[in-house]
Amino acid sequence: MRSxxxxxxxxxxxxxxxxxxxxxxxxxxxxxxxxxxxxxxTEFGSKYPTPKQWTTEPKRICRPGxxxxxxxxxxxxxxxxxxxTYAIGRxxxxxxxxxxxxxxxxxxxxxxxxxxxxxxxATGSTFPNVSKPQILSLRSPIxxxxxxxxIAATLSCLDDKIELNNRMNKTLEEMAQxxxxxxxxxxxxxxxxxxxxxxxGMDAETATLFPDEFEDSELGQIPKGWRVGSIYDxxxxxxxxPYKSTLFTSRPEGYPLIRIRDLKTLSxxxxxxxxxxxxxxxNPGDIIVGMDAEFVPCVWMGKVGVLxxxxxxxxxxxxxxxxxxxxxxxxxxxxxxxxxxxxxxxSHFGKGDVDRIRTIVPKADIQACYSxxxxxxxxxxxxxxxxxxxxxxxxxxxxxxxxxxxxxxPEAEDILEEVL
Numbered sequence: 001m002r003s004x005x006x007x008x009x010x011x012x013x014x015x016x017x018x019x020x021x022x023x024x025x026x027x028x029x030x031x032x033x034x035x036x037x038x039x040x041x042t043e044f045g046s047k048y049p050t051p052k053q054w055t056t057e058p059k060r061i062c063r064p065g066x067x068x069x070x071x072x073x074x075x076x077x078x079x080x081x082x083x084x085t086y087a088i089g090r091x092x093x094x095x096x097x098x099x100x101x102x103x104x105x106x107x108x109x110x111x112x113x114x115x116x117x118x119x120x121x122a123t124g125s126t127f128p129n130v131s132k133p134q135i136l137s138l139r140s141p142i143x144x145x146x147x148x149x150x151i152a153a154t155l156s157c158l159d160d161k162i163e164l165n166n167r168m169n170k171t172l173e174e175m176a177q178x179x180x181x182x183x184x185x186x187x188x189x190x191x192x193x194x195x196x197x198x199x200x201g202m203d204a205e206t207a208t209l210f211p212d213e214f215e216d217s218e219l220g221q222i223p224k225g226w227r228v229g230s231i232y233d234x235x236x237x238x239x240x241x242p243y244k245s246t247l248f249t250s251r252p253e254g255y256p257l258i259r260i261r262d263l264k265t266l267s268x269x270x271x272x273x274x275x276x277x278x279x280x281x282x283n284p285g286d287i288i289v290g291m292d293a294e295f296v297p298c299v300w301m302g303k304v305g306v307l308x309x310x311x312x313x314x315x316x317x318x319x320x321x322x323x324x325x326x327x328x329x330x331x332x333x334x335x336x337x338x339x340x341x342x343x344x345x346x347s348h349f350g351k352g353d354v355d356r357i358r359t360i361v362p363k364a365d366i367q368a369c370y371s372x373x374x375x376x377x378x379x380x381x382x383x384x385x386x387x388x389x390x391x392x393x394x395x396x397x398x399x400x401x402x403x404x405x406x407x408x409x410p411e412a413e414d415i416l417e418e419v420l
Contacts, residue, residue, distance in 0.1 A: 005144045006405050012136030014148075015107055016096050019071070019132050020060050020088035027057035034058070040091035041070050041078040046166040047159075048083040058087030062094030065101040067108055069093045071130045076122055077115050079108065093135060099145060105159065106152035110140045113403045141404050150409040151402050157416065158395045165384040165391075172384075173299075176377045180328040183370060184362060190214065190223045202369075209366050222360055231333075231357035235326055236315045239351070240307030241278040248272060256305035258282055260290035263311075266302040266385075280307040284382050287314045287327045292348040295334040297327055299378070301385035310348070320364050322371035324378050333357050 020038075028037060035058045036051035043049040049068065062068065062082045070078040072091045081104075088094055095111070097103035111118070118138055122128035143151070182188040182201070189199035193212035198204075214221040217228045231237070243257060254273035262268045282288060286300045291310045307313060316326050337349050398415065401407045 006147075007142050008139065009142045010136060011107075011110060011138040011140070014098055014103075014142065015136070016098060017132050017135050018060060018062065018066075018088070018094040018096075020090050020092040020094070022089040023055040023057045023059050023087060027055045028053050029056070030054070035061070035085065035087045037087045037089065038062075038068065038092055039089040040073070041075040041080075044068075044078060044080040047081055047163045049080050049086070051086065055087050060088050060094075062086050062088050062092075063096065065104055066094040066096050067104060067111070069095055069111070069130075069135070071135075073127050076128045076130055077119055079111070093130075093132070095135070097148075099148070103145075103148050103152050105155040106148040109151060109155050109399055109403050111138065113400055114138045114140050143405060147409070154402065154409050154412050154416070155395070155399070158391055158398075162388050162391050162395075165388045169381045169384045172377050172381050176324045176374045177328055179370065179373065180325060183366070184325075184329070184360065187214070187223055206369050209363070209369065217360075219358065219360060223362070225363055227361050228358055229361045231330070231354060231359055232317070233361050234317060234321055234329060234359060236317050237351075237354055238280045238307070238313045238315060239278075240280055240309045240311040240313075241276040242309040243272050243274050243276055243306070247274050255281075256303055257308050258288070258300070258302075258305045258311060259308045260292055260311055262302075263288065263290050263296070263298045266298075266300070268302065268305055272306065276306075280313055281305075282307055282313060284385070285323050285378055287323055287330070288312065289314065289330070289334060291350065295338050295349060297331050297334055299323070299327055299381070301382060303389070312354075318364065318367070320368035320371055322367075322374045322378070324374040325367065325370055329359060330357070333359070 022039070023037065027034070030053060032054050034054045034056035037053040037055045037058070038049055038051060039053070043052055062085065064082055064084050066082040068080045068082055068088070070076050070091060071093050082094065095107060097107045118130060118134065119128065121134050122130045142148075179201075189202065189207060189210040190212065192199040193207070193210060199207045199210065211224040213224045215224045219228050222228065240258075248257065248270040249272070250270060252271055254271045256268035257270045257272045258268055259270075282300050282305050284301055284304070287297055288300050288307065289295055289297050289312055291312060297314075314326055314330060316323060337353055338347070394415070398407070398412050402409070402412055
């Protein structure tokens with residue numbers, strides 16, 4: 001640690017911690033009456049939360065700009081930023097720097113740097129809990145206030161760039177999904193031609209590929225010349241292998257092992273060197289689905305890895321079928337399976353469920369047109385995600401050095417200039 005006015009102290013010497021308290025259940029609602037309520041990480045986004053409940057009787061409140069910190073259960077340590085005033089339940093704490101919003105990223109950096117030790121202090125083996133005294137007692141180097149502000153600005157710059165890429169990816173996905181819905185769900189080009197109008201958003205050559213009438217099918221009316229078929233007319237489905245947990249390692253050796261819990265973070269926690277005969281490789285852009293609990297399809301944007309058991313991969317069967325088309329095509333089927341299995345002892349699906357999926361099969365030339373557009377979108381998404389992975393690795397490298405004083409902000413800025 002540097003000696004020029006740096007000291008070693010507790011988080012409580014420069015921060016305020018507000019522990020959440022759940023409001024009465026009778027005051028909670030989904031009709032947006034009262035104040036938005038946050039209960040835990042299920043409402044967290046990449047940066048800001050999205051409330052699902054409201055309460056007319058808030059007990060504890062966070063302020064805009066507060067750091068939201070999960071203090072209970074298996075997600076203890078997860079963090080988000082408060083973009084507005086929220087009521088917070090007992091699963092959360094709101095943490096703020098006494099000097100104000102400009103210093104919040106320094107505060108988060110101190111928590112990130114000491115998070116492993118804080119989690120080790122958490123009480124309860126099954127459901128760990130972090131208390132207010134434990135958060136306040138987290139010890140770390142503390143630089144002078146101006147240096148804290150400079151460190152906060154550097155970390156904020158990195159986080160803002162990562163969040164910008166996340167928003168760009170969300171917008172790109174929404175663009176691809178809107179086009180898919182128009183062509184393959186609402187059949188807008190077909191309806192336009194039936195009404196004597198030119199389809200919008202496409203050139204004349206693409207418009208000629210769509211028919212100007214519908215025909216009946218087992219799934220209702222579909223464009224004439226299209227058909228209904230099995231999911232296997234569109235995709236091949238590959239199932240993950242049962243890797244031996246005794247061979248898992250947290251060291252980056254072998255392949256990252258993609259488990260169900262990794263689908264949300266896109267960041268596997270374990271690696272394996274096991275040469276399993278049923279190994280299924282996953283590349284960026286592949287479509288994978290967890291087969292237990294939530295069956296939400298995922299466009300994999302992490303590094304190349306292997307599939308663990310109870311995770312499957314949908315592969316386009318034809319070169320004219322794009323990954324994003326397949327992604328949007330299976331999404332409602334997975335949502336239906338999820339709804340159908342609510343209330344069962346173990347919510348999961350298997351090959352038999354996949355075998356029963358029936359879907360529209362558009363003509364190949366129309367699939368190819370959509371693929372040409374959506375493949376460009378997917379490539380842009382993958383570039384954004386790869387950039388974010390690199391930025392997070394840089395942040396993880398810089399963080400302990402900045403927080404300890406090993407390097408100063410100008411040195412860190414020189415490093416960032418080479419990659420931003």
